[in-house]
Amino acid sequence: MIVDLHPTEDQRMIEESVRAFLADRLPVERLREPAHQGGAAEAAAWAELTALGLFGLGLDEARGGLGLGLAEEALVARALGLHLVSPSVVAQMIAPHLAPDDALRAALVAGETRAAFANRIGEAGGHLIDGAGASHAVLLAGGVALIGIDALGSPEPVDAIDETVRIARMLAAFPAAPRDAASDRALLLLAAYLTGIAQATRDMAVAYAITREQFGQPIGAFQAIKHMAADMATRAAAAEAQCFHAAVTFGRGLDDGIEAAAAALLAETAALANAGANIQIHGGMGFTAECDAHLYLKRAHLLASLAGGRRLHQRRLLGTAS
């Protein structure tokens, strides 16, 4: 099988239109304002997000979607990661694939019914992420399931590492869902989002390294910084290549579970390492809340956790977990 990883003209157009919209309406700086956090800015842009076709992108036309593939969805998810868009937008992309009937699916595609991520924490309930306005939860529980948000019990707000999302702790217990094609697809979109974080932090670090001077020259001229940036680029490239290779070959006879787990593992590693390196390259400034670098680090931890964590991916890669 020959896999061409160069985006087609259509793919480029989709990605660029989404990126342009996000750069204009949901720039990362918005998160400095509490009023725009927790999915609020996304809610304000909901009609346009829906109009961009995000929520039916990979759904068959017969089922009310645009009939594109997982590769296109992954391109969009990566763009969402670049802009630290609320994870609920990714959940909304996944939800229509899980809808049990046409009416719910159509309402999800149309953005009228809204979904948010919830993840299961062992036997002990879980977290609901940016759930304001959502009636349904895309429950990440080993596999994935779409459930009514009422089934979550009464979520109670908690503070968590990423203060730019609103997290609620649920006390209801949920069964684990089995891994299946739908959960592999969901995992790939989370991996794509994490890849976006890895790339955004690489670019942010490079831009800073070119302008910031110490010892009379741009810090990017020093090998210590240059090689750190080169490693960031390499990790991001590996995550990107694996993510899109897995997406474009999805369902074509390879083991999608292993391919998706590899993408998630590499994307988690790249996002966390690059977000950390970005802070390091920004020095003292990177350590402050005034610099956006920390937003990526915190979101990377949240997304890595939603995706299930590296130990789960590792066990799946060797077939020692379901």
Place this chain on the structure above:
Amino acid sequence: MIVDLHPTEDQRMIEESVRAFLADRLPVERLREPAHQGGAAEAAAWAELTALGLFGLGLDEARGGLGLGLAEEALVARALGLHLVSPSVVAQMIAPHLAPDDALRAALVAGETRAAFANRIGEAGGHLIDGAGASHAVLLAGGVALIGIDALGSPEPVDAIDETVRIARMLAAFPAAPRDAASDRALLLLAAYLTGIAQATRDMAVAYAITREQFGQPIGAFQAIKHMAADMATRAAAAEAQCFHAAVTFGRGLDDGIEAAAAALLAETAALANAGANIQIHGGMGFTAECDAHLYLKRAHLLASLAGGRRLHQRRLLGTAS
């Protein structure tokens, strides 16, 4: 407990006399000649090694030794590692502590009876290292035991990664020995030897980085090389500090098993990483058999294996192994 890690005057003298002797009689370059490998050069210098008091150093005077401590033994073992002296010399330092009777102990201290390391490989026999001339084996089998070499069956020569030692495969099965104070002492000496390798490779890399020029300057001026060397120094310093801290406090109420396991883990890591980095810094030259860099890498693997390997140390550090 205040631990002074600065060598005493006596300790400095012991170490310097051993180092001077080794630099003179057993320089690492000797290993380029097959005739000096496999403990042959050490056998030729056996009388002097004995006369230096190496084999009774840490033994009570009442038991025929010099009455010094584990710290002094560790200083010597580190010097042996710096010069890639045959592991049998370390075995000979350990053996008197294990001897069941005065006669054998005296013969070992006097160098008349000789010992070599053997290690147990699961249920499937093991390896005898540089056993020429030895009648006894210091068997590394979880714990440590002194046995007659006849009990090993008929060892059969094999080629192994380190061609400068002679390895024989034994087919006899041995029970595992329990971890005890003697095995913790032995482990610390192996850790000290590995620390010697970590320090020798650091020094070799630094010397090369100062003289070798590329792009019009010594390669050590480049941060990529400088920081690699700094990491080598840091790893070596950590291994050294832990090794000697564990040796000087041995038997003083801390958990010697955990302290020794930490020393072994850090020394293995430092030796392998530094030996690899030394090759990398030497570039193409480091990859050849003409440069001594590979001798350290190969010996580091052998000694790490004799010490039991990092996974064993890790389980001991958490008390999840015997």
Place this chain on the structure above:
Amino acid sequence: MKIIESPELDAFRDECRAWLADNVPREKRPPEGPAMRDFDLAWQKRQYEGGWAGVSWPKDYGGRGLSVLEQLVWHEEYARAGAPPSGSMFVALSHAGPTLIVSGSKAQKARHLPTILRGEENWCQGFSEPGAGSDLAALKTRAVIDGDHLVVNGTKIWTSYGHLATWQELLVRTDPDLPRHKGISWVICDMRTPGIDIRPIKAMSGLTHFCQVFYDDVRIPLANVVGEVNGGWRVAMTTLGFERGTGTIAHQIELSNTVDRLIAAARDLPAADGRGRVIDDGAVVADLATLRAEVLALRSLTAASVSRGMREEVPGAEGNIVALWFGELSRRVHAAALDLLGPRGLERGGDHDWPLHYLEAYKWAIGGGTSEIRRNAIGERVLGLPKGPSAR
């Protein structure tokens, strides 16, 4: 290499332990702001009254005048007792005070050392600048002599507790025409002087400990210069010898406690897949065991550093090895915590606020010299590698 012991030291240790057991504050230390500062000052006052302030500081100025050994024992017992971090007293106790002891005039010592030990006044540091973080000698804050005063203009950044301190140890450029390391002076600055504007900076953890400080024609008496005018670089460099490597013992023991806490959590928490405990995963064992070995090595490296410190007046560059090891290890320990605690570990608050500690841990590889700067120093000053053409 030996164990240093004596009946006297044992007795001193028992004395420390007994006093600490009775006196370490039981109430929770406020995380930031004036309440935290007041807590720190009160705790210092209590130590002073108990006779434990400045164990190795000169007796003439309120210290105990004991040796580095007693100082070491005190640091160890202090940390073991879980006594609070010196926090907003840190610069006064571990940097400004020692600097005055080594380089201050008699009048400067008499004025400042007692108020520090009694917990009456605290200090902050004014060294880094926006354009001179890693490269301290590039500092630009200007001081011009005007009569018997210096007039200071410029800005300092990363000033810990600058908004909570009474005094500042301030490096200023008194002669811009001299080479970079010359022409700098070390000055005692009263933070209440007109013309000083203090802007707190929130860290990514949410805590506000740092400040940027702006100086607009700030007048400081010439009598506040420590050492010679233009001799500040030497004053700053010779300070560090005073602590003799003991300054990091509290952090070392704290990190060791964190690893123990983490191991306990791994033994306690159910595994993510519901089968057994987190510690049953060999990968967790490997990670935690390595961290345990590495904090033991940190303890050993600190002992080696103190052993050197007891013999050297001016500390060598080897201290960078301990600092590099600590900075990198600290971040790894806290990252491992988030990794193995799973989604619950991302929640803030709780008995031990893991995300807070994780986010704060980034500072050790950045503040006071990044890991990169430390590797340069190890390469050049410990190993003797040539300077790059760029690091002039």
Place this chain on the structure above:
Amino acid sequence: MKIIESPELDAFRDECRAWLADNVPREKRPPEGPAMRDFDLAWQKRQYEGGWAGVSWPKDYGGRGLSVLEQLVWHEEYARAGAPPSGSMFVALSHAGPTLIVSGSKAQKARHLPTILRGEENWCQGFSEPGAGSDLAALKTRAVIDGDHLVVNGTKIWTSYGHLATWQELLVRTDPDLPRHKGISWVICDMRTPGIDIRPIKAMSGLTHFCQVFYDDVRIPLANVVGEVNGGWRVAMTTLGFERGTGTIAHQIELSNTVDRLIAAARDLPAADGRGRVIDDGAVVADLATLRAEVLALRSLTAASVSRGMREEVPGAEGNIVALWFGELSRRVHAAALDLLGPRGLERGGDHDWPLHYLEAYKWAIGGGTSEIRRNAIGERVLGLPKGPSAR
């Protein structure tokens, strides 16, 4: 992003697979020396006779003249079939031949391309020098024009199979007065020319693949210059486009097979403590799973590189990312093998000589540009970071 497929490509793939199944040599390839070279030449001859030599080389010179897609399919099937490495034919097939196709004269192509494809003559590379390893443009081997010949003096090192090759692609300095990258020429050198002295170098693995080559008044016809005299740098740089990123597919698949072999060994071997198998340790699972993910990424990075290669005439610096990933991963894979196989894994020989492969794996992070040089290239040429003051 899409899957490229067509009935024609499927048919071509079937054809490759069928021929390889029948023709891949079953006998063990000799590890070194003339026997290995003869094996490599014979296998090349067999491919030529089967119509499989030079899938994308011009038909005029004995190739099949097909597109990069067929070339890719051939590389994939070749590696999957476990066909032997091109070994001592590698430079001829993957570097010298492509260079001649892009930059050679008609006469040069006619003379050399067919003898390569037919397995009659092989090539080695003469680029690196003892003082110009990472810094190729610093090469000093001198060539002076004397009538219609160049007279070469100097030395080259790290010449793979130099003692076993008929021809050499040789970079020499033809004008020492021009700037470093100018004044270099790319020359076809007959290794049998008088004045050439070849000294094999044993690698730490024990294999002798490299040589140092000494040139003492070696006369090479001016007609053997490829491209312009003094234009050799450009010739060398434009070569690389020909393979379009497919050149590493064999190594990628081999490394993937190694990881699979290692995972199989971990499932099979008893654990060191006798309880269960090696794979039952979660730390082993973590290590092996990470390596499996990383070889999958290597496959994906290679696909990305080929996707770019199909569209670019001159390859960008992104190739350094694949090379860096491969070099570092290769070493980690083999180090993991030694780590988890235990003492038995240190024995040489056996079904799979793990120590040999481990020791040889060091070359990927050193040869053809160290990892450090690759990181420079990624930083400067991919990311656009400024050059250091030193890397002139």
